[in-house]
Amino acid sequence: MDMPQRKHQQGLVYKESMEMSHILILGGDGYLGWPTAMHFSNLGYDVTVVDNYFRRHACTELDVGMLYPVPSLIERAKLWHSLTGKQIKVVIGDLTDAHVMRSLFDSRIQYSWAQNKRFTGLPETVVHYAEQPSAPYSLINYKYANITLTNNLQVTNNLIFAVRDFSPDTHIIKLGTMGEYGTPNIDIEEGWIEIEHNGRKDNFLFPRQASSLYHTTKIMDTDLMWFGVRMWNLRVTDLMQGPVYGIDTEATAINEKLRTIFNYDEILGTILNRFIVQAVVDYPLTVYGKGGQTRGYLNINDTLQCVHMSELKPARQGELRIFNQITETFSANELAEKVQKVGRSMGYSVQIDHLKNPRKEAEEHYYNPKYQGLVDIGVKPHYLTDGVIEGMFRVVGCFKKNIRRDVIFRGINW
């Protein structure tokens, strides 16, 4: 297999060199996928992205719009090449189709595709973002529940079989979610917990209890990965990520057309991104229920860092390594107050509303997750400062005329 060597040191696995490192990004057109692709390409990796435009199709079908138009994945890759001289290879394909997934890991097919071009080798790392990522989408009705279950589980299953059959040394970095744990009344460990029962001890996956069908698929994904690790010695890092906020990454400074897809609607937008858009158009911030719902949050730039550090220091074969990928926790009320404070200092009026919660979730609860593992492997967190919020206001303000008030809240009830 054509892969750089890895070496073991101080309990971690390090790579000998980054030269020719090939990284495959599944779901490379999405909110996180495209910035991840540019980040690795910038660092000199050979990057291939795969996507079936699921999110774009969902935006059209559900009529929810985006903050600004985004060029197709192929156009973005061409633009990236023209601006940086670096190549991001694009495959448009549906990864629920096992043949599409397997073709990405089968060196016979890869060689024949490359023809006279340089064969970049089987992926040393695969980043798996190719999922339906929205809790409300998964609960619109039975049809969207089925799409979520089918898409997310089939893609994950296709991935573990393709890696097992063709490229068992490939490090799988899979995006999990903090929502797998729910909001238990005990401290949340990083993936694993030692349980003592009747005088004996063992290590188990931390108890999971999802509050949407989307989050349930993420639990099932983790179980599929854990199965692959136990049965076939796969190497897997599972990143339990909280809601992400932010727009710009270092690559956006090169050209604004490289900006990631940005949704602010109830279905595909996440809370902080939504609140800023709402504030810009003088729509009262949509805090659900009492607003005591507390989650771990993360700047989009830290997602890139976390994935990069996980790639540099991969899991061992036969290891399911789990990190909680958050940098700080806030309640919905705290986020609304932060947005209100910064928005008002910039001249926006910013009112806060408490809507009847469309979701079934605890609105007041204990929340104490650990999140040390990624810092231990070198991640340097960026926190949610007033300056970060102000920067987001400035970008969103440029697209004020595109913001549709009718998509901000429709009320998808659990």
Ligand code: USQ
């Ligand atoms: N919320 C509001 N008002 C809003 C939107 C959300 O109060 O307008 C509340 C929700 O009720 C929830 C919290 O904010 O308690 C977070 O909601 P969200 O929509 O920002 O995030 P969520 O549905 O949990 O899902 C998002 C991503 C998902 C990722 C997850 C991480 O869409 O892909 O897995 O964040 S986590 O929440 O930790 O599971």
